Amino acid sequence: MEKFSWTPTSARGPACLKPPRQSSHSHIPAAKPCNPEHLVYNYEGAAELRPTTTPGDLMTDTAAQDFHRDLKSLLDGLDSRLPNPFPEWPGGHPDQVEAALIDAVLSIRARYGKADTGVRAAVSRYKDAIGDQAPNSLSRLADFDAVKLAEVLHNHQMTGAETKAAAIVQAARTLSGIGVETAADTDPQDPSHRAAYLNVPGLGPVTWSYFTMLIGAHDVKPDTWVKRFVKLALESPELDTDEYVRRLVNAAAAELDVDPRVLDHAIWLYMRSR
Template structure:
């Protein structure tokens, strides 16, 4: 369970480039109360179950995290999840847990395997996946067990790939099993909506705030993240 006091006091994993001008003078406790009240009036309980992720499947988690950037997630046989299944079938492994194997994959061939020509940054998502796998395996990260969400070196080599950033790093580690929140556009918009603060756009602040709300509600932060995502997507439908 995420530690609420740690969320308030620690900035050890704060992104160096995260803009703090919109949150440095805010009252965290007051914002937390406002977020909890807003959730109580908007989000039904019990909270919906979240997708299970990919525990002990580091390659599947990496593919999912990158392909999910600005994309429709789809169902089991469509979208991102279907692309992950195609990779599993291509390598003949339904629990792919090797980054070095993914790092050795030809990026052009991976585009064909995934049936995905989408771009992130200036290259294909498939190319970004291969680069991230190479960077991580290059510092000894081979399996899900080797992945440490709090290791600044691992995070640094991941976000060093053009088109990848801290949000997808958080999502990647959450898919493996980290109890965390990804401060993507949907989560930030929810916090902005509930607190009536459109200028609040600090990824780190929003992440700490939602993690602290999960601790107060005694739920897995990933459940809260998924619940918010469903609510915001329903508003856009």
């Protein structure tokens, strides 16, 4: 099998090296990912394609073959199981870094709820408590007492050995401590930003992905529901890694020419309703 590498493009998805796959979920000729290791979505929703610079950046023949086999199985599973068109992505919290952080952490092993219940209601209570419907200052959230924040959110759930409220405050402190103050300051691709978040006990890479998605990053969170769907589509009890699942679903979104967050949300809704 020929080794593929990305070529830079400003188009809405990666360049194609073979005819586009037609899908019932898209009337637009699909973008064809050639080396999924280099697919990164930016805040504007375009797939940023990082050119291969060394032979070591290329997938091996076997790895590429396995990936494209799994991608085909996933696309077949999406076509046969998900509604057409996909449900809309709720929209997250663009330019509201405080709301996004609270939402991401409270969503850990929790029911998301409707506007007046669950996580969404907790975010609304926080906005009302501080008198700001577009909260975008991590230093303000970092100044909160964790016990007081739990009372405001009406949430005393735990993540790891800490309350979720304590994890939120600590994450706000570590991020603001390295100069991340607003949503615009947050860079999903900056290792120091990711490390600051992951250093908080009880927080992990899945909620980091979800946090950045909520403020605008076009990506996928490989949570329990997404991984279960991929396993179902691939008819495989085991998957390589969470990162493999993330790359696979991102590649499927590029194939279908949809925002990865829309696909992530559609998978989540399907699995929660089964």
